[in-house]
Amino acid sequence: MDDHSHKLATFREVSSHRSHRNLDEGDYAQIDAMGKNCIRGCQTFEYMVDQKGGYSKIGFTQKDMYNKIAKLRRSKAFESDSQAAISYLESKAFTEANFYCRFNTDDDDRLANIFWRDSHSLFEYKCFGDVLVFDTTYKTNAYGKPLVLFVGVNNHSATCVFGAALLLDETFTSYKWALTKLMDSMGSKHPLSIMTDGDEAMRQAIDEVFPNCQHRVCGWHVARNACAHINGPKKSSAFRSFIFDHIDEGKFDECWNEMIKQHGLKDNVWVNMMYEKRHRWAETYSKGHFFAGMRRTQRSESMNNYMKEYVCSREKLFDLFPQIDRALMRLRNNFFTDEYASNTKSPVILSHMKALEKHASSIYTYRIYCDITKEINDSIKYSHFAPWNEENEVEYVLIEYDSPYKKTVSVFYYRDRIDFQQVVEDGDWDSSKHNLLVLSCECKLLQNKGIPCCHMFYVMKVENITKIPESLIFKRWTKSAADDVRIHLQPDDDCSKSVDIARFASLSAECNYICHRGSQTEEGFNLIKRELNILRNTLQGLDDEFRNNCNKNGDDSSTKSQILKDPNVVKTKGRPTGPTAPTTPAGKPQKRKRPNQCRICHISRHDWRNCPKRESDS
Numbered sequence: 001m002d003d004h005s006h007k008l009a010t011f012r013e014v015s016s017h018r019s020h021r022n023l024d025e026g027d028y029a030q031i032d033a034m035g036k037n038c039i040r041g042c043q044t045f046e047y048m049v050d051q052k053g054g055y056s057k058i059g060f061t062q063k064d065m066y067n068k069i070a071k072l073r074r075s076k077a078f079e080s081d082s083q084a085a086i087s088y089l090e091s092k093a094f095t096e097a098n099f100y101c102r103f104n105t106d107d108d109d110r111l112a113n114i115f116w117r118d119s120h121s122l123f124e125y126k127c128f129g130d131v132l133v134f135d136t137t138y139k140t141n142a143y144g145k146p147l148v149l150f151v152g153v154n155n156h157s158a159t160c161v162f163g164a165a166l167l168l169d170e171t172f173t174s175y176k177w178a179l180t181k182l183m184d185s186m187g188s189k190h191p192l193s194i195m196t197d198g199d200e201a202m203r204q205a206i207d208e209v210f211p212n213c214q215h216r217v218c219g220w221h222v223a224r225n226a227c228a229h230i231n232g233p234k235k236s237s238a239f240r241s242f243i244f245d246h247i248d249e250g251k252f253d254e255c256w257n258e259m260i261k262q263h264g265l266k267d268n269v270w271v272n273m274m275y276e277k278r279h280r281w282a283e284t285y286s287k288g289h290f291f292a293g294m295r296r297t298q299r300s301e302s303m304n305n306y307m308k309e310y311v312c313s314r315e316k317l318f319d320l321f322p323q324i325d326r327a328l329m330r331l332r333n334n335f336f337t338d339e340y341a342s343n344t345k346s347p348v349i350l351s352h353m354k355a356l357e358k359h360a361s362s363i364y365t366y367r368i369y370c371d372i373t374k375e376i377n378d379s380i381k382y383s384h385f386a387p388w389n390e391e392n393e394v395e396y397v398l399i400e401y402d403s404p405y406k407k408t409v410s411v412f413y414y415r416d417r418i419d420f421q422q423v424v425e426d427g428d429w430d431s432s433k434h435n436l437l438v439l440s441c442e443c444k445l446l447q448n449k450g451i452p453c454c455h456m457f458y459v460m461k462v463e464n465i466t467k468i469p470e471s472l473i474f475k476r477w478t479k480s481a482a483d484d485v486r487i488h489l490q491p492d493d494d495c496s497k498s499v500d501i502a503r504f505a506s507l508s509a510e511c512n513y514i515c516h517r518g519s520q521t522e523e524g525f526n527l528i529k530r531e532l533n534i535l536r537n538t539l540q541g542l543d544d545e546f547r548n549n550c551n552k553n554g555d556d557s558s559t560k561s562q563i564l565k566d567p568n569v570v571k572t573k574g575r576p577t578g579p580t581a582p583t584t585p586a587g588k589p590q591k592r593k594r595p596n597q598c599r600i601c602h603i604s605r606h607d608w609r610n611c612p613k614r615e616s617d618s
Contacts, residue, residue, distance in 0.1 A: 023060040023068045031065060041066060082111040082564045085317035089116055098122050100185040104177070106168065110565040111317075113174055115181040117163030118325075120332055124160040125186050126485045128152050128476055131292045132162070132191040134202075136170060137304035139313040141320050144570045146170055150182055151303050152191075153292045155481040156338040157367040159299045161328055162186070166317075169570055175205035183209065193291050195300075197221045198281075214289040217281040218297040219243045222274070229270035235263040239271070244295065247284045286448075293449035306331070317566075342366045342479050351376045355466035356457065363468075368477045371451055378454035379461065396459050411455045412440045413463060438469040450474035 009017065027048070034044045045062045052058045060068075086103065093099040098119035106112045131153055136146040146169075150162040163185065165178040183190065190210055196202045198217040206215050223240050230236040238259050247255050256275065265271045279285045283295070310323040342365040351357045353376055360372040381401050388395040392415040399408050414437070437446075439460070445453035452460075452472045460468075475481055518528035595604040600611045608614065 021060045021064055023064050027060070028068055031069065035069075041069075080564055080566050081316045081318055082566050085321055086111075086114075086564060088318060088321050092118070100163075102181045102184075105564065106567075108565060111567045112168040113165065113177050115163060115165040115178050115185070116321075117182075117185050118328075120328075121162050122186065123482070123485060124152065124154060125162045125189070127482045128154050128160060129162065129186065129189060130192045130290060130476065131195070131294070132193070133195045133294070133297055133300045135197050135297050135300040135304065136167070136199075137307070140307065140311045141166070141315045141317060142313070142569075143317075143567045144313075145567060146570075147304075147307070148175075148178055149300065149303050149307065151300055153294070153299065154335060155368070155477050155479070156335065156342070156365045157292075157371075158334060158338060159303055159331070160335070161303065161331065164324065168567070170199070170201055172201045172204045172208075175202050176208055179205055179209040193289055195291065195294060195297055197297055198225075203280075214286070214291075215280055216286050216289075216291060216295075217277075219281065219283075219295045220298070222281045225270070230265065230268065232263075235265065238263055239265075242278075242282050242284075244283055246287050247282075249284050252278075252282070252284050288444045288447045290450060291448060338365065338367070352380060353457065353461055356460060356468060359467045363473065363478050363480075365477065365479055365481075368451065371449075375445075375452065375454040376457050379457040382455065382458045384458070384462070396455075396462070398455050398458060409455050410442050411459045413459055414438055414440075438471050446472060450477055 030048065031041075031044055034047070035041070039047075042062065045065055049055055049058050089099075089101045093101060096119055099116075100118075100122075101114070101116040103114035104112050129152060132150060133152065134148055134150045136148050138144070138146055140147045145166040148165040148167060150164065152160050152162055154160045163182055165181070167174040167178060191213055193214045193216065194206055194210060195216050195218060196206070198221050203215065206213065222243050223236075226236045226239045226243075230239055242252075242256070242259075256278075260266055260271070274281070286295075307324065307327055310327040311320055315323065345366065347361050347366065347369060349357050349361070351373055357373060357376055360376075361369050364372060382398045383401045384399070385397045388397075394413045394415070396411045396413065397408050398411060400406050439452070439456045441453050441455045443453050443455060445451065446456070451474070452468060456472065459465075514528060518524040596607065597604050598607050598611050600608050601613045606612075
């Protein structure tokens with residue numbers, strides 16, 4: 001046709017015609033893979049432009065890409081978002097033997113609470129489930145459901161995740177339900193210690209589910225509340241000393257009453273309430289209980305922030321669970337990287353007690369070994385008085401060198417005790433456990449953190465002990481901490497991957513190499529183009545045959561089960577959205593700043609340079 005009703009498109013404009021634009025399944029697979037790695041759509045489009053050789057050769061626009069994504073999401077949509085999310089978790093349970101998921105509904109058949117954990121979480125809890133930290137975080141899903149991450153510490157002093165839950169609300173009932181499901185999924189193994197931010201509903205649930213666990217409130221949260229309820233930096237500082245400084249239990253009441261009298265806090269309701277709860281936050285009552293060296297819920301807070309790199313407040317449940325899986329996959333890869341580094345690398349021995357440091361490097365992971373070397377180096381600053389001997393028991397009274405008026409520390413060495421390894425999983429530290437130690441120090445760093453203190457290393461040097469006694473070695477910090485569990489419960493890194501995703505990843509890796517080599521020469525380019533066209537036609541025939549077989553074998557008489565309804569948007573205890581009044585460090589609202597006034601007429605909304613009175617006078 002020679003005549004056209006419009007101006008003919010130039011060569012550069014031809015690619016903009018609808019007939020020339022097409023986003024095929026291969027392009028979408030790459031877009032979807034990049035989206036799952038938190039790469040923005042605009043960045044994905046620019047990458048594919050470079051990959052295909054320019055905007056005119058990509059074959060679709062950025063708007064086409066967004067439309068295709070929305071269309072395929074709608075085609076995969078279930079009758080409810082909750083039903084789709086549950087179906088995703090059920091598919092994981094089908095392919096992963098130790099996967100665990102439980103949920104309940106409200107009176108309207110809407111999703112209320114849901115808890116889940118995978119096989120790797122079970123593996124880590126069996127090895128490192130002696131300390132549990134959890135907190136709620138917000139803005140992770142479109143329904144406002146608070147997300148609870150149950151975290152702990154592995155043998156590399158890194159954070160590990162034992163499970164997660166989305167709750168209906170932040171009440172005693174919801175927390176109790178989540179903790180109960182956590183215990184059911186872990187074979188009813190209870191932790192030794194639990195740390196939270198001090199929420200009252202959490203406390204009640206912990207007392208109900210874990211009546212024998214040591215529960216400690218985060219010191220940072222207590223200190224922040226102290227600033228809000230106690231006026232004056234000196235008064236709040238005096239209170240904070242009870243949070244982080246150790247005071248002998250017999251002298252605690254005396255020091256407390258002295259602080260109350262000195263700062264006039266007798267009538268402070270919050271201070272009196274905190275005294276009643278002192279066993280949960282004061283260092284005096286937590287010392288001697290194993291918390292892996294933690295006094296704050298910083299690990300839980302950091303994990304919440306880490307998760308928000310993958311999820312947002314607009315996230316639907318069907319997209320939320322895969323994103324959390326991806327975040328955990330990256331986190332767990334760090335564990336295997338740390339395992340490899342600890343088992344293959346040998347640190348340089350630099351301390352003055354080379355035999356002890358060399359022994360520590362052979363049994364502890366690298367991160368814990370670094371903590372050990374710090375204690376060894378700190379031991380050099382101590383000296384001791386003449387030791388007190390009674391049969392095979394020796395008491396060393398240590399004091400910092402050249403500081404005779406500082407506090408002394410007593411270390412007891414029992415020469416007649418048979419040394420053997422003590423494992424944290426046997427239970428908490430009680431009087432019977434202390435009677436098994438070869439060395440015992442009143443600073444109780446061993447009981448709290450699980451490593452020998454600098455005072456113990458000083459006594460080892462005096463007694464010429466060249467190896468760390470086995471009774472001072474906590475297996476959970478060693479390189480072999482997971483060996484016994486790994487034999488019976490080996491986590492599967494790829495259990496969360498579906499078969500088609502694994503195939504796509506394998507083929508993509510092969511094609512990258514082929515495309516790179518083919519692009520180097522004209523002959524290679526033509527060869528690969530020719531072979532790819534043959535493969536494309538062959539695969540199209542296989543795809544048509546597969547779809548025909550599926551249609552023949554389809555069951556049109558299947559009935560739908562009851563559909564799980566989506567939850568309502570919930571109101572949480574967190575910080576309200578939108579602008580709020582600024583506060584001072586003490587937690588009180590700041591006074592609004594008075595607007596600037598003109599220094600001539602003392603009226604606001606202008607200054608002396610454009611004051612009307614100044615102009616009239618002139």
